[in-house]
């Protein structure tokens with residue numbers, strides 16, 4: 001620590017001293033262990049005071065170097081209490097997974113490597129681990145042999161990559177090289193999406209110049225699944241987007257029939273399987289994804305169902321060339337190799353070595369472990385739904401995967417109940433609208449969730465509803 005305060009040292013001298021100061025890293029480890037040890041006992045959502053205390057960070061950029069011990073202390077004192085305790089067992093918001101200990105530990109180590117997997121020559125080890133993950137994922141999820149994987153920050157980017165590969169491939173078939181000519185004057189592509197598509201799909205379409213308002217939207221059933229009988233005719237200029245896991249209900253589109261038709265017509269099919277694609281890794285649940293292997297590209301997150309640390313998403317593409325053609329670039333200093341150059345598969349050049357945590361997550365669980373984890377999340381969601389039903393709540397979806405949609409009957413009561421649940425800190429759920437009704441949305445997405453966590457959360461639901469009921 002004293003080095004930081006040495007008068008007259010240059011900043012490089014100071015940093016060099018820190019790079020050998022193991023105490024600094026021991027301190028970080030102590031804080032992290034303190035955090036992890038207490039995460040299950042604290043409010044799931046930070047208290048108001050903890051959030052207000054964050055104002056200590058709102059200061060001007062310091063003129064001079066700061067003591068890194070003081071920075072760590074500040075982060076732990078003010079930052080840790082203001083985190084959302086999503087690595088405990090009672091966070092059910094959005095679709096946010098927990099974190100597998102072995103993967104987190106692997107990340108600690110590999111953060112110290114600070115590798116850049118853009119090119120093989122920049123990091124042989126990460127290139128090899130990307131290759132291994134690609135192979136493991138293809139096998140685990142039941143995708144066609146030879147499918148390529150790109151390691152990106154999340155499903156938003158993965159979907160963007162799948163759709164750009166599809167867009168460019170379809171236009172290439174029409175004799176139009178979009179990467180050089182751009183979209184102006186290009187032949188039209190018809191985009192077909194289900195009414196329940198995730199908002200990131202629309203975002204990707206708008207970025208790609210395909211327009212989020214000029215789509216053919218296919219109506220969905222009461223579970224949010226595309227109705228196959230409402231599908232338009234496909235042709236070789238159709239970009240079709242299906243999903244595995246509706247972000248609210250967790251439902252899966254009926255792939256087999258649709259994908260067969262699309263394939264026959266020469267359309268490109270992308271499946272947004274951010275959290276649901278993992279159903280394919282379970283013998284009991286893979287009936288949900290049956291037929292999705294006929295698609296052309298897929299997006300999936302490791303940081304959701306698999307419980308890998310953030311940020312960890314994957315684009316998968318049956319046609320390796322199509323993905324590379326859409327994303328590669330050149331420059332006189334770039335050294336491509338015979339081995340895997342990761343940047344050929346992603347929009348970014350430099351990026352984190354996130355395949356290491358993916359490798360560690362998959363290896364820590366093994367094939368049977370991934371399957372068991374997915375089934376456990378489903379089983380816990382079903383238990384949650386049963387308990388809530390017994391307590392008089394209404395469950396609005398078939399709990400086919402890990403999502404549960406809850407209503408208190410009356411719309412106002414549902415909204416107020418959700419507000420009180422969020423206030424208690426006992427557990428945390430988000431809200432949404434489902435079939436024009438406000439709902440409380442539960443996602444069981446962490447291996448940390450126990451049956452006791454669910455019982456305790458159901459009690460919190462009941463108390464919140466009682467309190468909300470007294471106001472009506």
Ligand SMILES: *Cc1c(COP(=O)(O)O)cnc(C)c1O
Pocket residue numbers: 095153154155156157198200243245246247272273274275301313
């Ligand atoms: C979470 C989610 C996304 C977005 O994924 P990110 O990893 O947050 O970018 C896309 N589609 C579905 C269905 C999702 O659940």
